[in-house]
Amino acid sequence: MPVVYDNLSRGHAGAVLWGPLIKGDIRDQDLLQKSILRNEVGAVIHFAALAYVGESVERPDRYYDNNVGGMLCVLNAVKQTSVQAMVFSSSCATYGAPETVPITEGTSQSPINPYGRTKLICEWMLKDFATAHGFRYAALRYFNAAGADPDQEIGEHHDPETHIIPLALRAALRNGPPLRIFGTDYPTPDGTCIRDYVHVDDLARAHVLALDAVYNGNKCLQLNLGTGNGTSVKQIVQSVSRVTGREVPVEFTSRRPGDPQELVASVKKAWDVLGFKTKWNDIDEIVGHAAPWFATGNGEEEPL
Secondary structure (H helix, E strand, O other), X not given: OOOEEEOOOOOOHHHOOOOOEEEOOOOOXXXXXXXXXXXXXOEEEEOOOOOOHHHHXXXXXXXXXXXXXXXXXXXHHHHOOXXXXXXXXXXXXXXXXXXXXXXXXXXXXXXOOHHHHHHXXXXXXXXHHHHHHOOEEEEEEEOEEEOOOOOOOXXXXXXXXXXXXXXXXXXXXXXXXXXXXXXXXXXXXOOOXXXXXXXHHHHHHHHHHHHHHHHHOOOOEEEEEOOOOOEEHHHHHHHHHHHHOOOOOEEEXXXXXXXOOEEOEOOHHHHHHHOOOOOOOOHHHHHHHHXXXXXXXXXXXXXX
């Protein structure tokens, strides 16, 4: 049975559908360690991080404190308990603006914002602690997480919302302002940025596979999680229009500093090591699963 440990600063108690919830901060090492021992936890999946790139530029102190300081507390708690394996939620932001795509796990990690740097530092910390203390880990580098539970039990709800698919859905449903498109002059087929959108249902399945691999195996892993397919911002707008049957109002503005033109994963290693292959590869399916959560305007209420 999973045990959830969360301070709920950006999470929601209602999203905890299986197992108990312990309200606590990952920087509270004493409570974290007691919670692990009390519940006889044998493995940890570490999702707890601040994850807004723009905010990280404005408030790097907050990101280093929570993401890096929090990781130190988690690792110290792990080494003092019986935890044998850990899965860490990392990010393709650790790669920065790579010169070539698709991006392999061997691509140079040169992050271009504080968020990406905190994730890379956490990967280094994880490797060093695992070497010193003998536990195993998987660092999973997400590309653009998207979609919602296909069974509609849970959906996306961020405040503030910064992700393009929710913002485009809100704009189409007139529950939000027009979608701002940052840059139309990139050297891509339609001039807008290209990203690899991976369904949250696929991400969840990959975590189970990764946890099983490191808990029962003897290797540590660093893996990309994506579809291997690139979708442009304009293609997202077109998909939202198809799914909702409504036009997406847009505003075009200049590029954001530090936005890479294209981020697409090489997915070969995840297949070779875990046998992991994404189920949801059609962007209309991903948008279609997300859409019901925004029909009410904010994703807070039950889906329609």
